[in-house]
Amino acid sequence: MRILVVGAGIAGSAAAHMLAHDGHDIDVIDSAPEPHAGGYQILFNRTAMRLFRQIGAAEMVNELSTPTARITVARGEKVLTTIATHGYRSARRGDVVGAMSRFAAARVPMRFGVELSGIEQTLDGVTAHFADGTRGDYDLIIGADGLNSTVRRLTLEIDRSYIYDNGRRNLWVNVPGRVAGTTEAAILLGKGAAAQVFPYTDHNETLVLTSINVGRGRTDPQQLRRIAADLLVSAGPKFAAFVDPVRTATSDDMKVTRFAQVRAPRWHARRVVLLGDAAHCIDPLSGAGAHGGLLGAALFADELRRTPSDPAGAAARYARRARPFVRSTQLLTAGILERATARGIAQRVAADRSLIGAALAARPADVPTRSYHAG
Numbered sequence: 001m002r003i004l005v006v007g008a009g010i011a012g013s014a015a016a017h018m019l020a021h022d023g024h025d026i027d028v029i030d031s032a033p034e035p036h037a038g039g040y041q042i043l044f045n046r047t048a049m050r051l052f053r054q055i056g057a058a059e060m061v062n063e064l065s066t067p068t069a070r071i072t073v074a075r076g077e078k079v080l081t082t083i084a085t086h087g088y089r090s091a092r093r094g095d096v097v098g099a100m101s102r103f104a105a106a107r108v109p110m111r112f113g114v115e116l117s118g119i120e121q122t123l124d125g126v127t128a129h130f131a132d133g134t135r136g137d138y139d140l141i142i143g144a145d146g147l148n149s150t151v152r153r154l155t156l157e158i159d160r161s162y163i164y165d166n167g168r169r170n171l172w173v174n175v176p177g178r179v180a181g182t183t184e185a186a187i188l189l190g191k192g193a194a195a196q197v198f199p200y201t202d203h204n205e206t207l208v209l210t211s212i213n214v215g216r217g218r219t220d221p222q223q224l225r226r227i228a229a230d231l232l233v234s235a236g237p238k239f240a241a242f243v244d245p246v247r248t249a250t251s252d253d254m255k256v257t258r259f260a261q262v263r264a265p266r267w268h269a270r271r272v273v274l275l276g277d278a279a280h281c282i283d284p285l286s287g288a289g290a291h292g293g294l295l296g297a298a299l300f301a302d303e304l305r306r307t308p309s310d311p312a313g314a315a316a317r318y319a320r321r322a323r324p325f326v327r328s329t330q331l332l333t334a335g336i337l338e339r340a341t342a343r344g345i346a347q348r349v350a351a352d353r354s355l356i357g358a359a360l361a362a363r364p365a366d367v368p369t370r371s372y373h374a375g
C-alpha cells in the first residue's frame with residue numbers, strides 16, 4: 001500500500017518505520033525546515049521505552065536521555081509524598097524527535113519543508129495537496145501532525161471544539177542550576193497554580209513548568225511569571241535560586257502554552273487516519289504523550305497487518321484498542337491538574353468527577369509485542 005505520513009514527530013516516524021518494515025511504500029513529509037533539535041524536557045515512561053526497544057531505537061534514545069529523578073510533591077515547604085520513577089528517562093524533546101526522524105529516514109524517504117495543505121478522497125484512493133502546489137496520490141494518509149493537526153481539520157473537524165481547554169496556561173522556563181546538592185524533581189502545589197521543577201540530569205539546568213488557572217481571563221505573561229515566582233518563594237529556600245530567573249525571564253527564555261487535550265470522537269475517515277497528538281493530545285504535563293504516539297503507531301501497524309486491504313477497518317480497530325488508555329490518561333491528567341489548581345468548590349467537584357471518570361475508564365495496557373528491528 002502507498003502511504004503518506006504527515007509529520008515526522010515521534011508518532012509519525014515510528015509509524016513510518018513500522019509500516020515500511022511490513023512492506024508498505026511510505027512517504028514522510030514534515031513542514032519544519034529540518035529535523036528538530038534541543039527544546040524543553042520530555043519524560044519517557046516504561047511503556048514508551050519498551051516501544052522504542054521494539055522498533056530498535058532504544059539505544060539511540062538511551063544515548064540522548066538520562067534516568068529521571070525521583071519526584072517530591074510539596075505544598076509550601078511541607079513534603080506530601082515522593083514518587084519513584086524507576087525505568088523512566090528524560091531528554092530534550094527536540095533532540096529525540098530529530099533523532100527519531102533520522103532513524104526512520106534510514107528506511108523511508110523523508111522530506112522536510114513540505115507542508116500538507118489539502119486532502120481529496122476518491123473512491124479508490126486519496127490525493128494529498130502540498131503548499132508548494134504539487135500533489136501526490138496515495139492509498140492512505142496518516143495524520144501524525146500534532147496538536148494543531150491540518151489533517152484532522154481537513155478531514156474530521158468542523159470547528160476547534162475537539163480541543164478541551166480548562167483555562168490553565170503552562171509557563172515553561174529553563175533556569176540555570178539545580179536544587180542544591182540534588183537531582184531530585186519536585187511538584188509544587190499552590191493556590192490556583194502548580195509547578196513541575198525538573199532538573200536536566202545531564203547538565204546544570206532545570207525546567208520550571210508552572211500551570212496556572214487563569215480561567216477565562218487574558219494571558220498576561222508578566223502576571224504568569226509573577227505567579228510562578230511566588231509559588232517558588234512559597235516552597236522555601238531550596239528553590240530560591242530559581243525565583244529571579246523565572247520572574248525576569250524574557251520572551252526568548254520562556255514559552256506559554258494552553259493546557260490542551262484533543263478529545264475527538266473519531267480518529268479516522270475512510271482513507272485517512274490520525275495518530276499521536278493529532279488524534280488525542282493528552283497535554284505535555286501528562287508525561288504520556290510519547291507513550292500515546294508510539295502505542296497508536298504500534299496498534300495501527302498491528303491492525304493493518306491483519307487486514308492490509310482494509311485500512312478503514314484497521315483504523316477502527318486501532319482506535320478501539322487505544323481509546324481506553326487515551327481516555328483514562330486524559331481524564332487523569334486533567335483531573336489531577338484541575339484539582340491542584342482549583343479555585344472554589346465548583347471547580348474542585350468538576351476535577352473530582354474527572355478523576356472518578358479516569359478510575360472507571362482505566363483498563364490493563366494493550367501494548368503489542370511485535371518487534372520491528374531492521375533487517
Ligand SMILES: Cc1cc2nc3c(=O)[nH]c(=O)nc-3n(C[C@H](O)[C@H](O)[C@H](O)COP(=O)(O)OP(=O)(O)OC[C@H]3O[C@@H](n4cnc5c(N)ncnc54)[C@H](O)[C@@H]3O)c2cc1C
Nearest residue numbers: 007009010011031042043116146276277284287288289290
Ligand atoms: C514542549 C513539549 C514538551 C513535551 N513534554 C512531554 C513529556 O514530558 N512527556 C511526554 O510523554 N510527552 C511530552 N510532550 C508531548 C509529546 O512530545 C508528544 O505527545 C509526542 O511526541 C507525540 O507527538 P506527535 O508525533 O504526535 O506530534 P508532534 O511531535 O507535534 O509532531 C508533529 C509533526 O508534524 C509536523 N507538521 C505539523 N503540521 C504539518 C503539516 N501541515 N504538514 C506537514 N507537517 C506538519 C510538525 O512540524 C511536527 O514535526 C511534549 C510536547 C511538547 C510540545
